Amino acid sequence: EAQVTQNPRYLITVTGKKLTVTxxxxxxxxxxxxxxxxxGLGLRQIYYSMNVEVxxxxxxxxxxxxxxxxxxxxxxxxxxxxxxxxxxxFCASRVSGISYNEQFFGPGxxxxxx
Amino acid sequence: QQQVKQSPQSLIVQKGGISIINCxxxxxxxxxFPWYQQFPGKGPALLIAIRPxxxxxxxxxxxxxxxxxxxxxxxxxxxxxxxxxxTYFCAASSSTDSWGKFQFGAGTQVxxxx
Numbered sequence: 001e002a003q004v005t006q007n008p009r010y011l012i013t014v015t016g017k018k019l020t021v022t023x024x025x026x027x028x029x030x031x032x033x034x035x036x037x038x039x040g041l042g043l044r045q046i047y048y049s050m051n052v053e054v055x056x057x058x059x060x061x062x063x064x065x066x067x068x069x070x071x072x073x074x075x076x077x078x079x080x081x082x083x084x085x086x087x088x089x090f091c092a093s094r095v096s097g098i099s100y101n102e103q104f105f106g107p108g109x110x111x112x113x114x
Numbered sequence: 115q116q117q118v119k120q121s122p123q124s125l126i127v128q129k130g131g132i133s134i135i136n137c138x139x140x141x142x143x144x145x146x147f148p149w150y151q152q153f154p155g156k157g158p159a160l161l162i163a164i165r166p167x168x169x170x171x172x173x174x175x176x177x178x179x180x181x182x183x184x185x186x187x188x189x190x191x192x193x194x195x196x197x198x199x200x201t202y203f204c205a206a207s208s209s210t211d212s213w214g215k216f217q218f219g220a221g222t223q224v225x226x227x228x
Contacts, residue, residue, distance in 0.1 A: 042218035
């Protein structure tokens with residue numbers, strides 16, 4: 001089954017404790033991105049990647065890091081999480097950077113930073 | 115600053131009624147306008163999309179109306195069903211943006227009562 005998977009689905013952590021949210025897709029998509037969803041703000045892009053080793057900042061990159069060492073994986077790293085990073089996070093992928101291609105979203109990771 | 119403004123924030127409609135969600139944008143470079151449907155605990159999924167060369171697109175009970183001069187587009191859900199209860203996001207992107215970045219609206223929670 002073609003899908004985007006994220007782990008963990010739920011995470012409660014404390015301020016300053018480094019964490020990684022994994023994202024993997026099995027559709028051989030070049031383009032992957034991370035979004036955060038907050039009430040009243042919709043989805044905002046954090047980082048995106050056009051291909052292996054090619055990443056760039058989205059609209060809200062502060063406090064986040066990413067890496068793209070393999071085509072299928074795009075982990076999101078929070079080096080020192082803070083309470084304002086409490087949010088619902090989505091990974092997404094599509095065939096290429098061209099926006100007309102359908103974007104597939106993962107099931108989400110709900111992160112709470114205490 | 116949200117580049118795509120979506121209204122209303124929430125909507126309650128009776129079964130069989132029409133749900134209407136509106137979005138407005140400022141960036142005239144936007145030329146792709148998708149709508150996403152999100153059920154609780156799931157990631158957003160592409161519902162229907164339109165490009166500005168047409169003023170309307172219909173897929174089943176879902177219709178997008180597009181007004182280029184007003185820079186507005188809307189989603190109409192005809193004969194609304196309880197299974198349509200979800201959060202709907204409009205989005206916009208530009209083909210001139212080689213990174214294929216999307217701007218999302220804040221979302222509309224639709225509840226269809228039996």
